[in-house]
Amino acid sequence: MYHKDFFYKDSVLVGCIAPRGTGKTLLLTALAHEELITAVNEGYDKFKIYHNGFLNPDADIWKIPGETESRLVQYSLEDIVTTVDTGHSSMENGLVLLDEAASIQDNRLGALAYGTVLFSHWIIMIRKIGLTIIWAGQNEELDRRIKSQTDIVLYATVARKMKGKEVGITAVYQNSVFSYEGNKRKFMFYNLNKFWDAYDTTKIIRTEQMSKQDIKMLQDEQVEEKIYDDIYKHLKTLPEKKLSLMEVKKLTGVDWKLSDIEKYLRFIGKSTKVKGIYDFEHIY
Numbered sequence: 001m002y003h004k005d006f007f008y009k010d011s012v013l014v015g016c017i018a019p020r021g022t023g024k025t026l027l028l029t030a031l032a033h034e035e036l037i038t039a040v041n042e043g044y045d046k047f048k049i050y051h052n053g054f055l056n057p058d059a060d061i062w063k064i065p066g067e068t069e070s071r072l073v074q075y076s077l078e079d080i081v082t083t084v085d086t087g088h089s090s091m092e093n094g095l096v097l098l099d100e101a102a103s104i105q106d107n108r109l110g111a112l113a114y115g116t117v118l119f120s121h122w123i124i125m126i127r128k129i130g131l132t133i134i135w136a137g138q139n140e141e142l143d144r145r146i147k148s149q150t151d152i153v154l155y156a157t158v159a160r161k162m163k164g165k166e167v168g169i170t171a172v173y174q175n176s177v178f179s180y181e182g183n184k185r186k187f188m189f190y191n192l193n194k195f196w197d198a199y200d201t202t203k204i205i206r207t208e209q210m211s212k213q214d215i216k217m218l219q220d221e222q223v224e225e226k227i228y229d230d231i232y233k234h235l236k237t238l239p240e241k242k243l244s245l246m247e248v249k250k251l252t253g254v255d256w257k258l259s260d261i262e263k264y265l266r267f268i269g270k271s272t273k274v275k276g277i278y279d280f281e282h283i284y
Helices: 024-041 077-086 101-105 115-129 144-149 192-198 212-235 245-252 258-268
Strands: 013-017 048-051 072-074 094-098 132-137 152-157 167-173 184-189 242-244 277-279
Touching: 013 024, 013 144, 024 048, 024 094, 024 132, 024 152, 024 167, 024 192, 077 115, 101 132, 115 132, 115 144, 212 242, 212 245, 212 258, 242 245, 245 258, 245 277
Parallel strands: 013 132, 013 152, 048 072, 048 094, 094 132
Antiparallel strands: 152 167, 167 184, 242 277
């Protein structure tokens, strides 16, 4: 998928597209960690990971022996505006991550009214600096100028029973930088559960750069993750991996309607002959 120093002064634009809950943020976190470790091992002591607020700098996995200063740097919407207005950026020697890309693209910044044009110009300017950008979104509703500049698009998928543990991607090459245009290659990322504490999507929810719809979608994802984790932990040591809808409601304590919980249970569990009882054996 990439060559040595892929994210070091290569100005590559990579996109990741997948439905909510597939593991886009998890994948971005894993890729960032892989490149950070590679940079450290190869002596790039100024290499940094720039992110829009979703990485957790307190996670042990980001700590580098012998270093006190974090290699993670958070940027904001204001930083994007400043970069476009002044033509200068404090970012250098690193990898730029942009989770939930559409939330920034669609933001109109109040009276500034930059919107999509702002986002497009920022992408162009960051690439000129020599930084690689990886953006992630839930669909392809991104400005066509961004999509046309993207060198590789990653389409992510995950098996229901491996949610949060592994992610499969199909990489589609859109130009001849790394392979011929239209070429497709498949990759698997395993053991991703070690990155669970390395990111926190609620940090993006607490920013002001998301629409109400974006916030609701991320909040729903947080509830889904809680339901999944609570079920997994509860049944892990039990011989029978079955729970009723009401048991799940009591176990998780989420404030969703029963119909919404049941809709999600149909996705992660298997219906049994008894109405309202779900089997979760396959997630172990």
